[in-house]
Amino acid sequence: MSSVTKYFSSPTIGPRTCFNSRSAIAHAKYSAKSQYRTNNETPAFYWKREEMVAMKSSALKRKTLCRSSPTVCASNTKDAKYAILFDCDGVIVETEELHRLAYNKSFQESCLHVAGKQVEWSVEYYDILANTVGGGKPKMRWHFTNTCSGEWPESLREGMFHSAPATEEEQIALIDYLQDCKTMFYKSIVEEVATARPGVLELMDEGLADPATAMAICSAATKAGFEKVVNSIVGPERLAKFDLIIAGDDVDKKKPDPMIYNIASHKLGMSPDKCVVIEDSLVGLKAAKGAKMNCIITYTASTDDVDFKGEGADEVLPNLEGQTLKVVLQKMFPTAEAFQK
Secondary structure, eight states: OOHHHHHTOOTTTOSOGGGOOHHHHHHHHHHHHHHHHHHOOOHHHHHHHHHHHHHHHHHHHHHHHHOOOOEEOOOOOOSOSEEEEEOSBTTTBOOHHHHHHHHHHHHHHTTEEETTEEOOOOHHHHHHHHTTOOSHHHHHHHIIIIITTTOOOEEOSTTSOOSOOOSHHHHHHHHHHHHHHHHHHHHHHHHHHOOBOTTHHHHHHHHHHOTTEEEEEEOOSOHHHHHHHHHHHTOHHHHTTOSEEEOGGGOSSOTTSTHHHHHHHHHHTOOGGGEEEEEOSHHHHHHHHHTTOEEEEEOOTTTTTSOTTTTTOSEEESOOTTOOHHHHHHHHOTTOGGGOO
């Protein structure tokens, strides 16, 4: 096994075929040898650096190939008067703990250490991350930049890099690698334990059956992990009826930036003040309110102490059980003619 292949491997995961960009790695090898001859630096330094650059090159190519426009589906919506936009993690499925376990598994497999300590996110700390930063890659960058005061991790696993990434390119490559590992572990965990939160599928079915209500899912999660959740829990038949589905890969800015909801409003042709966002976190609430939309919070065990009302939520609920489409729309639009008795 070449040193480059080792770099993308771990005893449990096996060769990282998701980084299998032969041309990028071949170029890295040639470039390493050429620069060594020119600059008289040690081959080990350039192998490490160029392999990291190869990771970034491969990741960028993969992102370019896989990045897609938001999915516009076939639905029965006609002349919609309102839209309901569901977040995924924490709303459709209570997944925050599943994400945390998958991140920690990725860190463990890579033997990541900062200041001699294994990188691990506790339940309490992940609650802070989930309500501070949207998206997995931004969470990792925020952790190493802020919590670790700019000290990036080194790996103690044989065949992996041994020193902390020193450049922006190396940091991006490391985060891309860790995110891909995490996504693989997450998909496996979802298959085993994920279930829908109370009331969410019932509300979806009502909305999908109503031609006057546009329906969308807007998740900050990466497409691979997101698709695993919605296919397993929501189901392909139900998903096909949604008007719009957007994953984190489809937007350049993650929540709390309102970009994902602004795009949804535009794609649905729906005024923001006619949209109802269902979220579970402060990050999601800020994104919804930044897009000038109504927002219902269905809090979880990790967010039940957050003052969502004080932060601008229009409604705060433990879950969606018993929340029919009429009840939800009447709460958000009490003066609407259709709901007046």
